Each structure stands twice: as structure tokens, then as C-alpha cells.
Amino acid sequence: MSDKKLNFGRAFDFAPAPESTPVEMRKEYGLFIDGEFVRPKEGRFFWSINPATGKRLAKIAKADAADVDKAVTSARRAYNKVWGKMDPSERGKYLFRIARLIQEKSRELAILESMDGGKPIKESRDVDLPLVAAHFFYYAGWADKLDYAFPGRRPTPVGVAGQVIPWNFPLLMAAWKIAPALACGNTVVLKPAETTSITAMHLARIFQEAGLPDGVVNIVTGPGETGEALVNHDGIDKLAFTGSTGVGKQIAQSVAGTDKRLTLELGGKAANIVFDDAAIEQAVEGVINGIYFNQGHVCCAGSRLLLQESIHDDFVARLKRRIETLRVGDPLDKNTDVGAINSKEQLGRITELIGSGIDEGAEFHESTCPLPDSGYWCRPSFFTGVTQSHRIAREEIFGPVLSVMSFRTPAEAIERANNTCYGLSAGIWTDKGSKIFAMADQLKAGVIWANTFNKFDPTSPFGGYKESGFGREGGLQGLAPYVRL
Amino acid sequence: MAFSLQSSVPRVDQVGVEERAAKFTRRSIKNDAKRNGLRMAVAMMDLTTLEGADSPGKVRQLCRKARQPMAARYNCPPCAAVCVYPNQVAQAVAELDGSGIPVASVATGFPSGQYPIKLRLEDVRFAVGEGAREIDMVISRGAFLEGDLARVSDEISAVKESCDQAHLKVIFETGELQTYDNVRLVSQLAIEAGADFIKTSTGKVSPAATLPVTLVLVETVRDHFLATGQRVGVKPAGGIRTAKQALQYLVMVKETAGDDWLTPELFRFGASSLLGDVELQLAKLEDGGYQSADYFSKG
Numbered sequence: 001m002s003d004k005k006l007n008f009g010r011a012f013d014f015a016p017a018p019e020s021t022p023v024e025m026r027k028e029y030g031l032f033i034d035g036e037f038v039r040p041k042e043g044r045f046f047w048s049i050n051p052a053t054g055k056r057l058a059k060i061a062k063a064d065a066a067d068v069d070k071a072v073t074s075a076r077r078a079y080n081k082v083w084g085k086m087d088p089s090e091r092g093k094y095l096f097r098i099a100r101l102i103q104e105k106s107r108e109l110a111i112l113e114s115m116d117g118g119k120p121i122k123e124s125r126d127v128d129l130p131l132v133a134a135h136f137f138y139y140a141g142w143a144d145k146l147d148y149a150f151p152g153r154r155p156t157p158v159g160v161a162g163q164v165i166p167w168n169f170p171l172l173m174a175a176w177k178i179a180p181a182l183a184c185g186n187t188v189v190l191k192p193a194e195t196t197s198i199t200a201m202h203l204a205r206i207f208q209e210a211g212l213p214d215g216v217v218n219i220v221t222g223p224g225e226t227g228e229a230l231v232n233h234d235g236i237d238k239l240a241f242t243g244s245t246g247v248g249k250q251i252a253q254s255v256a257g258t259d260k261r262l263t264l265e266l267g268g269k270a271a272n273i274v275f276d277d278a279a280i281e282q283a284v285e286g287v288i289n290g291i292y293f294n295q296g297h298v299c300c301a302g303s304r305l306l307l308q309e310s311i312h313d314d315f316v317a318r319l320k321r322r323i324e325t326l327r328v329g330d331p332l333d334k335n336t337d338v339g340a341i342n343s344k345e346q347l348g349r350i351t352e353l354i355g356s357g358i359d360e361g362a363e364f365h366e367s368t369c370p371l372p373d374s375g376y377w378c379r380p381s382f383f384t385g386v387t388q389s390h391r392i393a394r395e396e397i398f399g400p401v402l403s404v405m406s407f408r409t410p411a412e413a414i415e416r417a418n419n420t421c422y423g424l425s426a427g428i429w430t431d432k433g434s435k436i437f438a439m440a441d442q443l444k445a446g447v448i449w450a451n452t453f454n455k456f457d458p459t460s461p462f463g464g465y466k467e468s469g470f471g472r473e474g475g476l477q478g479l480a481p482y483v484r485l
Numbered sequence: 486m487a488f489s490l491q492s493s494v495p496r497v498d499q500v501g502v503e504e505r506a507a508k509f510t511r512r513s514i515k516n517d518a519k520r521n522g523l524r525m526a527v528a529m530m531d532l533t534t535l536e537g538a539d540s541p542g543k544v545r546q547l548c549r550k551a552r553q554p555m556a557a558r559y560n561c562p563p564c565a566a567v568c569v570y571p572n573q574v575a576q577a578v579a580e581l582d583g584s585g586i587p588v589a590s591v592a593t594g595f596p597s598g599q600y601p602i603k604l605r606l607e608d609v610r611f612a613v614g615e616g617a618r619e620i621d622m623v624i625s626r627g628a629f630l631e632g633d634l635a636r637v638s639d640e641i642s643a644v645k646e647s648c649d650q651a652h653l654k655v656i657f658e659t660g661e662l663q664t665y666d667n668v669r670l671v672s673q674l675a676i677e678a679g680a681d682f683i684k685t686s687t688g689k690v691s692p693a694a695t696l697p698v699t700l701v702l703v704e705t706v707r708d709h710f711l712a713t714g715q716r717v718g719v720k721p722a723g724g725i726r727t728a729k730q731a732l733q734y735l736v737m738v739k740e741t742a743g744d745d746w747l748t749p750e751l752f753r754f755g756a757s758s759l760l761g762d763v764e765l766q767l768a769k770l771e772d773g774g775y776q777s778a779d780y781f782s783k784g
Contacts, residue, residue: 011744017513282501325740334513431496
């Protein structure tokens with residue numbers, strides 16, 4: 001069989017193509033409170049690390065409870081005095097202006113996003129930033145049409161929203177949270193993830209440039225305690241959290257008994273189900289995109305692959321060949337497909353779970369690509385021979401690691417796909433339309449893609465079942481958490 | 486119509502294949518990669534003229550161009566072949582004497598194929614007799630669309646026989662077959678019937694070669710190789726006019742079938758106007774600035 005091997009060598013090597021647009025990275029980033037950049041009260045800072053090199057990028061302010069209190073007070077004042085009673089069409093104008101400014105600065109923001117978070121510039125440039133702008137444009141349009149979004153009701157704002165976002169899509173998650181909140185007339189205190197705060201502060205500068213009234217959006221950076229201070233603050237009317245299921249549960253406990261509204265968008269362990277009548281080559285691409293997009297740091301990643309038994313071996317062989325052509329390396333190289341793992345801690349979690357898969361007897365396949373010497377890296381990989389009881393089939397890895405299982409009948413596929421505590425997304429691959437609908441009806445997942453994966457659009461609601469959270473973001477449904485009816 | 490192929494023919498999802506093809510266009514090909522890619526593209530080029538108005542002068546010029554496309558200091562390799570109508574084969578063979586560059590001839594009632602098989606085979610034998618070492622045949626699209634796969638297959642086999650030693654490229658005219666499922670099916674059928682190369686289009690019908698259509702062809706030859714160990718070539722033709730496009734095709738070949746297909750033996754461009762832009766770009770890489778197209782001789 002060795003003579004039938006494809007040779008992905010160096011016949012037509014791509015020269016390095018580093019993104020060369022200059023960006024202005026500040027040495028130190030303060031907090032954004034009441035329309036101004038301020039130093040934290042205690043004067044403490046921490047370093048943001050470039051995961052592709054392991055080197056320090058910039059100092060980020062560490063907000064403590066007093067800073068958070070100041071931010072919430074400023075948001076309350078802005079809500080009472082300006083934003084809450086502003087004519088909705090005026091609010092829309094600010095959002096449109098923000099959207100346009102994001103578009104104008106999108107190249108710079110994409111580069112900062114890749115430097116701070118490790119994602120390939122190809123993705124931050126072609127996926128993240130266009131979606132960030134699209135979200136603001138979309139919700140800008142709703143601002144003066146809320147009466148039509150909720151016919152027969154009189155929607156009014158909720159008040160001050162506390163929003164805590166993750167590190168996998170720093171700017172995009174900020175947009176998902178801020179845009180609908182502002183469109184509905186709320187003011188915001190946003191807490192970015194500890195490892196990815198830089199682009200949020202550049203977004204703050206865009207708010208300044210757009211002339212957004214002081215205090216409408218406040219951004220407090222810091223570790224988990226900062227988020228905790230925000231979650232527990234009495235002045236918050238609504239909490240929105242995207243992140244791990246563990247933290248989500250703590251937040252749910254801490255707001256129980258208060259009148260804070262809560263939406264959670266948590267982890268996932270999505271099943272990507274491929275039938276033998278699928279367009280195989282496109283299914284392979286979809287599976288690759290489903291798990292290796294953004295290094296697998298995607299809550300809706302297709303991390304469990306369910307293959308119909310008759311195509312299992314062929315499909316696995318195709319996957320093996322395909323991961324060899326993924327280019328892993330410098331996130332700022334335009335030809336990079338898979339970038340750096342976001343942080344040392346995350347790399348540790350991924351490595352530990354890979355180890356558990358090997359220990360529990362699953363067969364490990366990884367790309368043979370070389371990795372850079374410094375920084376946090378993980379080769380694209382997958383496991384075959386995985387059973388439902390393996391940890392790698394149950395726990396969210398949040399890395400470029402796929403667990404492959406097989407099934408014989410549609411009923412078995414459904415049973416396996418739903419046998420998880422999560423329910424964020426799922427994928428179905430078949431050429432047969434009726435099968436898509438029959439499967440989608442039975443899958444317990446908030447988002448189901450058919451013959452595609454990881455497609456996002458501001459008009460489409462996104463959210464989970466079970467321990468993947470509750471509430472929807474995006475679309476008409478994404479307005480509901482931010483209005484009183 | 487009972488007709489079965491040895492290998493199964495997987496379905497092709499239109500949205501998926503077009504999305505995948507678009508990703509190849511996002512690669513950034515600079516400096517040495519660009520230089521190598523452009524030279525490779527020239528070495529893979531079937532320099533083509535297929536006009537009713539083709540004259541001995543035009544064929545002579547084309548053959549000169551194929552031998553040495555650019556001034557020696559640019560290190561530009563010769564083209565892979567010169568492709569003409571059967572009537573021009575003898576002259577082209579004479580012009581290319583000693584260069585090692587083969588003459589390819591379209592045949593079998595090109596471009597429509599709407600002739601009796603007897604005449605089409607005679608067409609092939611004539612071109613081969615004149616010295617053509619490669620034959621670019623067209624399939625009977627009517628028969629294929631009718632579902633008469635057996636006839637299409639038999640015709641290809643018969644042409645292959647008439648080719649004798651000449652290499653056979655089978656043109657599908659994918660613009661007329663329309664669906665990617667059809668393209669995948671006809672690709673497998675042609676390979677099993679004996680094609681040495683499978684080729685997208687005549688260049689006379691729009692759309693001609695596109696990146697997604699060519700991707701389906703490349704995937705088919707790759708899968709055939711993995712199943713049988715036999716390598717078949719691919720030739721996109723028509724509509725590839727810029728150096729940038731050519732590089733995108735090479736990226737696709739590299740990342741789909743691998744290095745072994747990055748050779749004129751297994752990948753060709755059928756093009757008449759591509760060379761001009763490739764020359765412009767090569768000269769820019771060496772001299773540092775774009776020159777007027779007037780500085781390059783026409784093919």
C-alpha cells in the first residue's frame with residue numbers, strides 16, 4: 001500500500017507571508033469607566049501574553065470590587081440620565097457609527113486579536129471582524145423597531161447589564177453582548193477574559209470616537225475575581241455570561257434569590273453525524289472546519305464525530321490525509337490554518353485530556369507537522385475507537401482534538417449524539433433532505449447545521465439545551481433578554 | 486441502461502465544494518513561492534490556438550513562443566505542449582522539431598463532438614498520423630446527459646485505441662454538464678475508459694474551467710490513485726487568464742493531490758492568453774517593476 005501514498009511535501013512551498021500592517025499596541029491598558037481610560041484604584045496590573053511566543057505583550061489593569069462598583073455606578077447614571085430615555089432612532093445612529101468604525105479599523109483589530117489570542121489572521125480577518133461589524137449593523141437596525149420585534153407589547157430596557165465573555169472570540173463575543181444590549185436601551189459593564197483583554201480596550205476607543213455617551217459601555221479587566229465582583233454587584237439588572245459550564249453553574253447559584261435576569265452560553269460536545277450517503281469529500285472539509293477552526297476553541301465545535309459504520313475506515317483515512325495539509329504556526333502568517341493555543345493553562349487541560357484518551361485505550365492520530373519552539377502549540381489530532389464512556393467523548397476538550405465513533409442506524413446515531421450533558425450544536429451530513437429533517441427533529445441541540453458547520457450570522461439565534469446554557473443570542477430572539485415586556 | 490463503474494462515485498455538495506475551492510484563493514503566494522509557481526505554470530502550459538482563422542504564421546509564432554517564452558535571463562522554462570487543430574499539426578510538428586515539445590491536437594469533431602463516431606475516429610487517426618503526440622477529444626455530451634453512459638465509455642475506449650501511442654485527454658465540457666455530480670461521474674467514467682488526462686472544457690463554452698470544477702476532477706484522480714495506484718492527469722482549460730488564477734490552481738493541486746501531481750506529466754493548463762500575464766509577473770519579480778504588455782511578444 002505504501003506506493004499508494006500521497007506526498008504532501010515541499011514541491012511548491014509557500015514563502016512566509018506575515019501580515020505587515022503596523023498596529024499600535026499600547027504598553028499599558030487601563031479600565032474604561034465613564035467614557036475614560038482610568039488606572040485601577042489599587043494600581044495593580046497583570047501581563048497579557050502572546051500565546052504564539054509566550055512573551056509579554058502589554059500590561060492589563062486588574063479591576064477589584066471598588067473599580068467594578070465605579071463602573072456599575074457609571075453605567076447606572078448613563079442609563080438613568082441619557083441612554084435609557086434616548087430616542088431609539090438616536091441610539092441606532094450610535095450603533096451604526098460604531099459598526100462603521102469597526103469596519104474601518106478591522107485590519108488593525110484583526111491583527112491585535114491574532115497577537116493577543118493566537119488565532120490565525122486568516123480567521124480573525126475573514127470571520128471574526130466581519131461578524132463583529134455585522135452584529136453591530138444588525139442590532140443597530142433593530143434599535144427603533146423594537147415595537148415590531150414584539151408585536152402588541154411595549155418593550156422597555158432592563159437597565160444595567162453585566163456581561164462576562166470568554167477568550168475564544170474576544171471581540172465577537174463583546175459584539176454579541178454589547179450590540180443587542182445597547183440597541184434595547186440598556187447600559188453595559190463588560191468583563192473580558194483575563195487572557196484576551198486588549199481588543200476590548202481598542203473597542204472602547206472606538207466607542208469614544210463614535211461619541212457614545214459616557215458610561216453607556218464600561219469595560220473592567222481582570223481575573224475571575226473581577227467577574228465575580230461584577231456578578232455579585234447589587235446594581236446589576238441583567239447578567240449575560242459566555243464561558244465554561246463550571247463557572248456558569250456558580251453564576252447561576254450566586255444570582256439565585258436575586259431579581260437579576262440571567263442568560264448563559266456554556267460548553268458543548270457537539271456531535272457531527274456523517275451518513276454513508278453524504279457528499280464525503282465535503283463532509284471531510286466540514287468535519288475539519290468543525291473541530292480545527294480556531295484551534296478547536298469553539299463552544300459549538302463538532303468535537304464528536306459519529307460515522308456510519310460502512311464509511312468509517314474510508315473517512316478516517318481521508319481525515320488522516322487532510323490533517324497533514326493543515327498549516328500550523330505563526331498566527332500572523334496569512335497562510336496559517338491553525339494558530340496557537342490560547343494559554344498555557346488551556347494547553348495543559350488539552351494535553352491532560354489527550355493523555356486520558358490514550359490511557360483509556362483509544363487510538364490517537366496526530367498531524368506530523370512541525371511546531372514552533374516557543375509558545376503554546378498543539379497538533380491537530382483525533383482519536384478513533386472511542387466509546388461513549390471515554391472522558392474524551394464526555395468532557396469538553398476545547399482544543400484541536402476530535403473523538404471519532406461509529407454508528408449503524410439513525411436511531412443509534414441519535415442516541416449517541418444526545419447522550420451528553422451538553423446540547424449546544426450538532427451537524428448532519430447526508431445528501432438526503434428528508435433524513436436531515438428527521439434527524440434534526442430528534443437532536444437535542446440549540447443549533448443544528450446540515451451539510452455545513454460553524455456558520456454564524458447575526459440574524460440567526462444561537463444558544464443551548466441542557467448544560468450548554470439558556471437564552472439565545474443573535475437574531476430577533478437575541479433581543480428578548482434585554483427588554484421588559 | 487445497465488452500466489456500472491468499478492469504483493463508486495461519491496456525491497458532491499455544491500455549496501461545500503465551492504466553499505473549499507474559495508479557500509485555495511486565500512493563500513498568500515509571495516516571493517520565491519510565486520517565482521516557483523509561475524515557472525511551474527509555464528512548464529505546465531498547453532499553449533493553444535484554436536481559431537478558424539489560424540494561419541501558418543500564427544502557428545509558427547506560437548511554437549517559437551513555446552520553445553522560449555521569455556528572454557533567457559528570466560529562466561523561464563518552455564511550455565508543456567502546443568495545442569492546435571488537426572490541420573495545423575504537421576506544421577507545428579515541424580516548427581517544434583528538436584525541442585522535445587509535443588504537439589497536441591484537438592480531435593473527434595471538436596468542439597461539439599456532433600459527428601458520427603466513424604468520422605471522429607478518422608479525425609483522431611489523421612491527427613496522430615500527422616505527428617500529434619497528444620489527442621484532446623470531446624465526449625458526446627448529448628449521450629451523457631441522456632444517460633447513455635455505455636456509449637460515452639465505448640467512444641472513449643475506441644478513441645483511445647485510435648490514439649495508438651498518443652496520450653489521450655478527454656474533454657467533458659463541464660459547462661454543459663452543469664452539476665458537480667455529473668462532473669464527478671463523467672470523470673470516473675473517463676478514467677475507467679482509459680483517459681490519460683481528464684480535461685474540463687473546450688474553451689468554446691462558458692463557463693469553462695472553474696476552480697471548484699477542477700477540484701472535483703483532482704479529487705477524482707486522487708481517489709482513483711489511492712484505489713488503484715494508477716495516476717491520471719488533469720487539465721483545466723479556458724478562462725484561466727491571470728497568473729494569480731494559475732497560482733490558485735497550483736495551490737489546489739498541492740493541497741488536494743500532493744506534490745506528485747505538480748508536474749506537466751499530470752497537470753496542464755489549457756490557455757491561450759495566460760502566458761502573457763505570467764510573463765508580466767515573472768518580469769516584475771526579477772526587475773522590480775511592472776512593464777507594459779507591449780514589451781512581451783504575443784503567443
